[in-house]
Amino acid sequence: MENSQDVNRTLERFDYVIIGAGSAGCVLANRLSEDPQVSVLLLEAGGSDWNPWIHVPVGYFKTMHNPATDWCYLTDPDDGINGRRLQWPRGKVLGGSSSLNGLLYIRGQRQDYDDWAAAGNHGWDYASVLPYFKKSECQERGADEFHGVDGPLKVSDLRLRREIAERFILAAKAAGIPENPDVNGATQEGVGYFQQTSYKGFRCSTAKAFLRPALSRPNLTLIKRAHCQKLLFADDLFAAERRSDEGAREVNGPEDASSIKRIAGVEFMVDGARRRVQARREVLLSSGAIGSPQILQCSGIGDPQHLNSVGVTCRHALPGVGENLQDHLQVRLVFKTRCRTLNDEVRHPLKRLVAGAQYLLSRTGPLTLAASQVCVFTHSREGLSRPDIQFHMQPLSADKPAEGVHPFSAFTSSVCQLRPASRGSIRITSADASVYPSIQPRYLSSAEDQRVVVDAIKVARRIAMQAPLAEVISEEYVPGSGYQSDEQLLDAARQYSQTIYHPAGTCKMGQDAMAVVDERLRVHGLEGLRVVDASIMPVIVSGNTNAPTIMIAEKAADMIKQDCLARS
Secondary structure (H helix, E strand, C coil): CCCCCCECCCCEEEEEEEECCCCCHHHHHHHHCCCCCCCEEEEECCECCCCHHHHCHHHHHHHCCCCCCECCEECCCEHHHCCECCEECCECECCHHHHCCCCECCCCCHHHHHHHHHCCCCCCCHHHHHHHHHHHEEECCCCCCCCCCCCCEEEEECCCCCHHHHHHHHHHHHCCCCECCCCCCCCCCEEEECEECEECCEECCHHHHHHHHHCCCCCEEEEECCEEEEEEEHHHHHHHHHHHHCCCCCCCHHHHCCCCCEEEEEEEEECCEEEEEEEEEEEEECCHHHHHHHHHHHCCEECHHHHHHCCCCCCEECCCCCCCEECCEEEEEEEEECCCCHHHHHCCHHHHHHHHHHHHHHCCCHHHCCCCCEEEEECCCCCCCCCCEEEEEECCCCCCHHHCCCCCCEEEEEEEECCCCCCEEEECCCCCCCCCCEEECCCCCCHHHHHHHHHHHHHHHHHHCCCCCHHHEEEEEECCCCCCCHHHHHHHHHHHEEECCCCECCCCECCCCCCCECCCCEECCCECEEECCHHHCCCCCCCCCHHHHHHHHHHHHHHHHHHHHHHC
16 A cells, blocks of 8 residues: 555556445445456445444434434525525445435336436336336335335335324325325325335345345455545546556556546545556446535536636536436424324433333334334325325424434424425535535525425325324424414425435436436446436436435446447
């Protein structure tokens, strides 16, 4: 290992270099290393997933906002939410955000993918992506037209049921919402219990499902705490190699490409040393909706005007890098109740000990809690062709997870718009890859989003007014009965909303001027580079984003193998 000032002189070569061992990167590492003839390097900027709270489902209360496991991003002040800054947790460990998230398994709507295909992204229609959802899945309920049982990702039913959740389901049905036992099946609309990525009371992250079984393969190399500095263009990489070896090294074939339009390697920091590796075939960027555009921009790939403003020489103009940012913004209504909720079960130290004992003995109880129990997909108003809002119902309430539950009985009815029209951006502020980028969500900047969020609060209140839920509600605690007019409800949304941690879209797939990747996830105008993660979504899916990200990586792995065969 060279000192911190030097780049390694012996250039290591791998067929594929994957940047990021998160929800997508772990899948890629597993699927590509299935071929013993190829070598795969997986770089992860975070550390191991050893923390026991990662593997306990409710452990997200301990791992989110913890700098040992979370990158702890913070958005810029946002006018749409009264100038507030929101915390954006992102996983800083193997498995990425699949090791920190709320375990909720939601695929989105058939129309989401059909719309992607209709926009020119061939092969991304629902019929084409469904096999990849099934390929990754080991569904507890068994196999059927929509579900698989042979995949490594365990998907199970909740191991926790509570009275207040049952009442919520009955109230939603009374409000005209049909019951749906499988929102990942034939149709999404309806109310029912969430499915979650867990197995026998333990979290099933992509690190556990995909990466760990593959680590014994000799052709897969994992380097942790390897922070990517930039992508290496072929002319720079081989010019530096020739200079260091003074012509002694023979470089030929596609590796000798001198064109600026080929990415041929990666530069990263590990243990205080700067290292370079070469990708014989491809570099696969899987660092998420924040990390992937940041790495591209630090490498000189992006909008020339923006790059020049922060001291980065533009090497390849792609104005869409970092743009098209989308996220699900939730308004969290909290209702005090006359009946017991999980607040009562976990508020006191002795009760927490009882819950801990229950988990240790039977893997049941409050510690198996996913981020929510009940999901609802419905319409914010009459006349819509498909659901445009989603509820996450929790049988507890808190201001922030790390601060503990409220000192009273209550539940949370959180509602978000599924397909927001507002668009934000991720933009670097420095050429230094260790400096966090500017995150500008621009929440509620669209008039349509403002209308939907007001109507969504009204739907939440309508459910709360139905029996048998209404009879146990004593008070609307947040935002409170003082908010009644549309203007007041919009103000409540601006003040009491939070992210559901679903950033997407910042390296969008498509053919228009702002697209970053094509339908095979190849970066436009560059050879040897693909982006594979939630950032490629042209439009965010109608629901939680982890399952679709895993699907994207499954499909990408097949496309990479197909393209390799086509070239040979």
